[in-house]
Amino acid sequence: MGTIAKALQLLTHFSTDQPEIGLTRFVKLTGDDKATVHRRLGELRESGFLHQDPVTKAYRLGPAISRLEIVKERTFPARRSAMDAIRILNGKVAETAHVSVMQGTSGLSTLAHIDDQRHGIRVHVDANEILPYHATASGLVTLAHMDQSQAEKIIRQGLPAFTADTLTNSQQLRADLHQICATGHARCQGGFELDVVGIAVPLFDHHAKCAGAVAIAAPSSRMTASDERRILPDLKIAARSITESWQGRMPDD
């Protein structure tokens, strides 16, 4: 990993739970030397990607983020269209829904999500978390539909366990991926968080390459096999809607 990637990785530590981070905390989070982290933070600040509180000296996400997002949404309105589609989806199936897109080899990042508001027990999606490829329904379905070579690269990076149920056997994973690719949807129970079951279908870009996934997440206890069958068509409708709004194209098969 080069200097640029290491610097940008600092930004990934921000979350809704941790919107302000000081130098010392960054040093603990990264394990790098204080001087190194300090210089990187300084460059990010000068570039507008971080804002430093003039008194507390803590860092937070800066105005350059907003500026780029304005350009991005105005030219490729990914978030808006994703939000529209899952709002409809949530209306139909009454469970937490989310849209995630590939972000390099580390996992998926959540672009839009809507939490189920009708049940007492419901799954909460953290929009900040990076979803691993091998331990979530969205990740699995994306992995199954992407280039073989890239998928292999990701698998060979290692399959860390997040729960006792995480699939860590790469041979088994490869077999599952074939199955997922054939059916066009993935299911994952408790691989990332216990007692949560996810069902996901893939999204494609304008060259019919897999770009991410749209998924439903629900407590395992509530999701029966017949529920899953009922949900699947709605998921596919949402996927088609999102894919089309991106000028994406479903692959031929």
Place this chain on the structure above:
Amino acid sequence: MGTIAKALQLLTHFSTDQPEIGLTRFVKLTGDDKATVHRRLGELRESGFLHQDPVTKAYRLGPAISRLEIVKERTFPARRSAMDAIRILNGKVAETAHVSVMQGTSGLSTLAHIDDQRHGIRVHVDANEILPYHATASGLVTLAHMDQSQAEKIIRQGLPAFTADTLTNSQQLRADLHQICATGHARCQGGFELDVVGIAVPLFDHHAKCAGAVAIAAPSSRMTASDERRILPDLKIAARSITESWQGRMPDD
């Protein structure tokens, strides 16, 4: 400028007019070597800040931008509150309004803007453009209210002319800044774009440091002195509203 800043500067070339940029075009824009630019683009892509079209190979802004913006807006909802305030402002004065925030030493970046919809001739704000400190009303008022030391640093960087009317004399600028600081608002006619007059008032963060400005921009021909007097109180109301929503604090004077 370090490697990190140079890499991030690549991202600033994206705009609504230019949402996709290829390697060769980047090389022309930056003047750096092709191999260098290619490596930087690769790191930005791996970090999710760029997305590369698998077929055309062109680069566009990536999903990491959206992810960070979600966190930023959920924890420090700068854009939403700014938008609310200028919508009201626009309703009252019927001219183009915008909110911009400090972005390092290069200038201000526009966070929210609303174009006047009632007049035939109106000013269009490009949300992507970086507004120079010395040639815009927003820039001048920010420069006048920031730390003296930082303002001096910016002035000494040089004062490029954008039009024949741009103020390029640093001695004159310093005098004007004192005047602006005393009155609490800045006025700039044709300094950045000819035939455009801007009026701006400062915004402050939660330690009463100047963080940016809210401004009205109108064709010079339409803006009389009495119009300006009429607008000013509305601008100050908007500024107080935005500052308060950021948990900001007006300075004592």
Place this chain on the structure above:
DNA sequence: TATAGTTGGTTCATTATTCGAACCAACAGT
């Protein structure tokens, strides 16, 4: 079918930049 001009991407020796242990300064609590 050459040919020349595109495009994106790669190699590797040279060079400049990043790195990090040790250091400073300000502040808070004991």
Place this chain on the structure above:
DNA sequence: ACTGTTGGTTCGAATAATGAACCAACTATA
């Protein structure tokens, strides 16, 4: 006065960025 914080700085050593030259694929032109 001591101790543990905090953020920030220095400078020689080590590492990573650099860029001229190269490759490969594609397109238009001769």
